[in-house]
Amino acid sequence: EEQEEDVLRELRLFLRNVTERLALDRRFKAFTKPVDIEEVPDYLIVIRKPMDLSTLLTNIDEHKYVTVSEFMSDADLIWQNALEYNPDSDPMDRHIRHRACALKDTVRAIIRDELDEDFDRVCEEIKESR
Numbered sequence: 001e002e003q004e005e006d007v008l009r010e011l012r013l014f015l016r017n018v019t020e021r022l023a024l025d026r027r028f029k030a031f032t033k034p035v036d037i038e039e040v041p042d043y044l045i046v047i048r049k050p051m052d053l054s055t056l057l058t059n060i061d062e063h064k065y066v067t068v069s070e071f072m073s074d075a076d077l078i079w080q081n082a083l084e085y086n087p088d089s090d091p092m093d094r095h096i097r098h099r100a101c102a103l104k105d106t107v108r109a110i111i112r113d114e115l116d117e118d119f120d121r122v123c124e125e126i127k128e129s130r
């Protein structure tokens with residue numbers, strides 16, 4: 001009902017704010033847009049579920065997420081994919097892995113510091129009721 005839509009609207013505002021802050025962070029430039037398959041032709045062979053910060057924003061606007069946990073599953077794909085695609089000792093691989101780990105830690109720190117656990121519980125209850 002109306003109260004549920006108010007909660008989900010507030011969730012979308014929170015998730016957009018988090019995602020936009022990540023997209024403004026220069027460390028995460030490589031994660032802001034889908035990997036360009038022209039530039040990186042083997043990417044889709046290695047990475048089955050591509051994800052990036054602009055796609056997270058599109059998903060938010062399309063009401064894909066009812067809980068923070070669902071959002072986190074997609075957000076985690078970004079750094080997990082980067083670690084998987086860049087496993088080598090190559091300096092570029094190490095550079096991307098370092099940024100992927102920074103993204104993982106930053107997302108978790110923001111959620112820990114800024115997500116109210118009672119609000120999260122209400123979202124989880126809406127999800128279970130659907």
Ligand SMILES: CC(=O)c1nc(NC(=O)[C@H]2CNCCN2)sc1-c1cc(O)cc(O)c1
Nearest residue numbers: 029030034035036082085086090092093096
């Ligand atoms: C996001 C990601 O996972 C990514 N990984 C890369 N790895 C490499 O280039 C390594 C792979 N091993 C051999 C030596 N090169 S480049 C790259 C990337 C960076 C951007 O600025 C935009 C973009 O779309 C993708």
